[in-house]
Amino acid sequence: xxxxxxxxxxxxxxxxxxxxxxxxxxxxxxxxxxxxxxxxxxxxxxxxxxxxxxxxxxxxxxxxxxxxxxxxxxxxxxxxxxxxxxxxxxxxxxxxxxxxxxxxxxxxxxxxxxxxxxxxxxxxx
Numbered sequence: 001x002x003x004x005x006x007x008x009x010x011x012x013x014x015x016x017x018x019x020x021x022x023x024x025x026x027x028x029x030x031x032x033x034x035x036x037x038x039x040x041x042x043x044x045x046x047x048x049x050x051x052x053x054x055x056x057x058x059x060x061x062x063x064x065x066x067x068x069x070x071x072x073x074x075x076x077x078x079x080x081x082x083x084x085x086x087x088x089x090x091x092x093x094x095x096x097x098x099x100x101x102x103x104x105x106x107x108x109x110x111x112x113x114x115x116x117x118x119x120x121x122x123x124x125x
Contacts, residue, residue: 001025001114005095008119011085015123019080021095021116029053029073032101034112035080037091037121046107047093048080058106063089085123092118 007019019035034049048069049058057069066085071078078095096112105111 001028001031001097003095003097003114003116005093005116005119008093008121010122010124013085013087013123013125015085016081016083017085017121019082019093019095019119019121021078021080023076023078023097025076028076028097031097031099031114032106032111033069033071033078034096034098034106035069035078035093036096036109036112037089037093038118039088039091042091044094044109046109049101049106050078051101051106058103060107082121085121087123087125090121090123092120094118 002024004022032051035047036044038044050069054071066083068081095116097114098112101111
């Protein structure tokens with residue numbers, strides 16, 4: 001699976017962005033899809049994930065209520081709608097795919113087999 005993230009940019013605090021991740025391959029619907037982010041000088045961290053059907057989602061506490069993950073299996077794409085953005089949301093955002101993920105491992109970086117190249121999100125105060 002090859003992943004291509006896009007949609008990042010510069011936005012003022014309180015604004016919104018929608019990230020997209022396009023996936024290649026015919027088995028997209030069999031993968032759990034996640035979004036992670038990495039701020040300068042910090043470790044990569046979990047943001048959100050959705051299991052194969054898209055009906056089950058998980059969020060980091062820091063983004064819950066502000067971010068929404070969704071997927072379109074017909075288009076081989078996963079999205080991250082980000083609202084009420086804060087300066088602390090500034091980071092490079094990565095999409096990732098994993099095939100053997102369960103509820104207890106969905107937030108773990110090592111659970112994901114494939115990664116996109118990342119897209120920069122900068123939130124100004």
